Amino acid sequence: MAPARGRRVARAAPGGGRPLTAAFVRTVSKPGKYHDGGGLGLLLRVEPTGSKRWVQRLTIGGRRREIGLGAPPVVSLAMAREAALANARSAREGLDPIEERRRRRETLTFAQAVERYLASKLDEFRNEKHKAQWRSTLDSYAGPVLGVLPVSQIAVADVLRVLEPIWLAKTETASRLRGRIEAVLSWATVAGHRTGENPARWKGNLSELLPKPGRVARSGNHPALALSDAPPWFAEVAQRPGAASLALRFAALTGARSGEVRGALWSEIDLEARIWTVPAERMKAGRDHRVPLTAPAVAILDAARGLPAGREQFVFPAPGGGALSDMALSATMRRVHAAAIAAGGQGYLDARSGRPAVPHGLRSTFRDWAAEHGYERDMAEIALAHTVGSEVERAYRRSDMLERRRAMMAAWADLLTGDPPAGTVVPLRGRSQ
Missing domain, CATH: 3.30.160.390 (Integrase, DNA-binding domain)
Structure with a gap:
């Protein structure tokens, strides 16, 4: 036959x-x-x-x-x-x-191609969330590199400039991004704006230059919480007393680095304006950083005043005085992970590496959430105190988007403090604890 x-x-x-x-x-x-x-x-x-x-x-x-x-x-x-x-x-x-x-292809840029492609294809997507994700990932990662380039001139090297910086750290996002770039460039080819092979094609092309997504080594990345685990994890941390628990939740709510939270001073907090201003000398980028404080973040600050050493200059003081150590936050996360396993679950693992999540990984969880929910790349990067744009762009940018970030961080806080998804087991501490 x-x-x-x-x-x-x-x-x-x-x-x-x-x-x-x-x-x-x-x-x-x-x-x-x-x-x-x-x-x-x-x-x-x-x-x-x-x-x-x-x-x-x-x-x-x-x-x-x-x-x-x-x-x-x-x-x-x-x-x-x-x-x-x-x-x-x-x-x-x-x-x-x-x-x-x-x-036609002499004038069409990648940014324009994205707009035209999405105008013809967005109606095919099932929900608004999917539409926002498509636009957000392209705008956040591909736009800064490919946006102004004519689609007729985009080559493999240009696509690699987009993918390589995030291929190891955010493999799933990078893999989806590659497919979306390929789709836009294929549309541009069919519409007559470019010719030749698609530089974003995987098989026989980028597959020869990038590690396979399923085999990417992630040992150098900070393990992050899965988004679906964020609400039950936050609820479990909230059940634990002490400065480390408060600091860990404050770090999750603000997207700040562990060192910035542990070194936070009461003099940096403006409760009336609901702003935390971290001075330049404590920031990695060497610039003052304003953090909008959501209602849950303010509630944590109120609780911090009741700590045994709460009258000190540090917002989250160590039991013996002074600033908390980095190990205090890491130890709290390990205990929460161990409690989840003891309750019959798998713990709080990084979805890609399978390793237990760590404090710094909370920033990656926030960044993935912001991209997946359609928030502007610059706004999310500013929230993380990352350097955004060229030196010239930064010189002309007069706003740090504080009030717009306030709304974004409120939505992020709603995710963390909301009820866990149906079927999620939130481990409870026993009386002995």
Whole structure:
């Protein structure tokens, strides 16, 4: 039976007698040219490397020409047929589709391509959250590098400049981002704004330059809480007394580094304005950093005044006086993790590395949440006190988006302090504790 199946495939595709099918396009691997039929000159070219691409052969101005239409699976059979039909109509009207595409792609930038692609595709997404995620990841990570580049000039090296900085630290986000860049550039190809191979294609392209997502070594990254674990984790920490527990929750709510929280002074807190100003000498970037304080953060500060050494200058003093040590926060996280395991759960693990989450990883959890919920890249980066933009851009930026960040941090606080998802087990401390 196997030889018979092979003969049917050979008659169906290469000869051009029968139209191609989506299943055939997906599964064919034998090198060759497979004609679609229908009189549009559309064919699927399969290279010896296994890569596939759509080509249309047309007679334009008395000359036989070939037009590239992108590659599957991003450019589906239906999309290739639609583009081929548009080209055939243009040629019939005396126009040159190749020249038209060349003229259009001279001016279209990647940022403009994103807008046009999303304008035609957003209605296909199932919910508003998915729409926001698409735009947010492209704006946050691809925009600063590719935004002003003409899509006709974007090469593999440009795509790597976007992906390499986050490929190891945020592999899942980077993998999704790569697929979204590929989709935008494939649209640009079909729409006539670029030609040639898609520089964001994985198989036989970026797969040779980047580690496979499933095999990325993450030993150098700080293990972070999974977003789904954040509410039950926060609830468990809240059950634990002491300065370390308060400081850990304050760090989670503000997105601040452990050292910034442990060294926080009452003189830096303006409760009336609900602002915590961390002075430049205590900041990694060497600049003052204003943190908007949400209602849960203010409640923690109120509780901190009742600590045994709460009248000291430090907001979260150590039991014997002075500032808390970094080990105090780490130890609290380990105890919370151990309690979750004792209650029959898996603990609080990093979704990628499988290691227990640590205090610094809370910042990564916040950053992933901000990107997934459509918050602007600059605003989220400023909240983390990261350096944003070039030196010139920073010189012209007069606002640190404080009030807009206040709304964002309130939404983040709602996630942390809200009821755990249905079915989540929140481990409770026994009487002996």
